[in-house]
Amino acid sequence: MTTRRRLIFFFLLLLLVGGALGLFLARQTPPATFDGEQAYEHVLAQVSFGPRLPGSEAHAQVVDYIVSKLKGYHWNVELQDTEWNGFAVRNILAYRGNPDAAPEVLLGAHYDSRLYADQDSGPARSQPVTGANDGASGVAVLLELARVLPSASAPVWLVFFDAEDNGNIQGRDWIMGSRAFAAQLTVQPQSVVIVDMVGDADLNLYIELNSSRTLAEEIWAQAASLGYAQFIPTAKYSILDDHLPFLEMGIPAVDIIDFDYPYWHTGADTADKVSPESLEAVGRTLQAWIMGK
Numbered sequence: 001m002t003t004r005r006r007l008i009f010f011f012l013l014l015l016l017v018g019g020a021l022g023l024f025l026a027r028q029t030p031p032a033t034f035d036g037e038q039a040y041e042h043v044l045a046q047v048s049f050g051p052r053l054p055g056s057e058a059h060a061q062v063v064d065y066i067v068s069k070l071k072g073y074h075w076n077v078e079l080q081d082t083e084w085n086g087f088a089v090r091n092i093l094a095y096r097g098n099p100d101a102a103p104e105v106l107l108g109a110h111y112d113s114r115l116y117a118d119q120d121s122g123p124a125r126s127q128p129v130t131g132a133n134d135g136a137s138g139v140a141v142l143l144e145l146a147r148v149l150p151s152a153s154a155p156v157w158l159v160f161f162d163a164e165d166n167g168n169i170q171g172r173d174w175i176m177g178s179r180a181f182a183a184q185l186t187v188q189p190q191s192v193v194i195v196d197m198v199g200d201a202d203l204n205l206y207i208e209l210n211s212s213r214t215l216a217e218e219i220w221a222q223a224a225s226l227g228y229a230q231f232i233p234t235a236k237y238s239i240l241d242d243h244l245p246f247l248e249m250g251i252p253a254v255d256i257i258d259f260d261y262p263y264w265h266t267g268a269d270t271a272d273k274v275s276p277e278s279l280e281a282v283g284r285t286l287q288a289w290i291m292g293k
């Protein structure tokens, strides 16, 4: 071989070895694990914008925040601007891969907060709800899952619903965002999992009564296998939440929610009531459940 050919040969060999090493390392790198502290940072960020009320600056800011985080984690993002019963709705959809393929799992959370703390008494009733747990906790779990779910896992959609939490105010209904989203579905997700009020430091997750029981038992069993006693495998409460529009279409759906929360729709639903440990129990359970598919 001439020196020139030797050089080329050596260079090609180097490329081959380098490539093989790269593949090896990529396979050896364990998937990232859901981190409760990082999820909690997402709660603090949302709360820092103020209550995410319809039409408010904070509402626009949280949309920007969710979109920029998702893009940073290499998800494709679509805004769904629509209306329900004459009210504006802006849902956020994140996906990877083919947008026309039905996902195995749709994970949903609402990002809006409530105009009035009507579970308070006196003048506090006219103040808006900060929604650290009611709203921000579910969004935080979805955003941290966006970071840690490997792109090779089962196809997942992350959907951030608008207009969930202002029922019975100025002619608004509950769950308008998920109703609008479900009405415009062109493919059927195999399952839907909603997370709402999952950050309570004293977390007790009972199986919600409208939820598809088989699907719920699968998720609760996953939590048990990880040792998370926050998931209690008995049924309690029936809740009107973002899983209902999907159930009505015949899609198996579960609402993971802790309704034993004394600060619900009060001025005291603030970040100090939320704990990283609770967010982590829910996030790691969902991560393991999805990666086991």
Ligand SMILES: [Zn+2]
Pocket: 114, 134, 165, 265
């Ligand atoms: Zn609420």
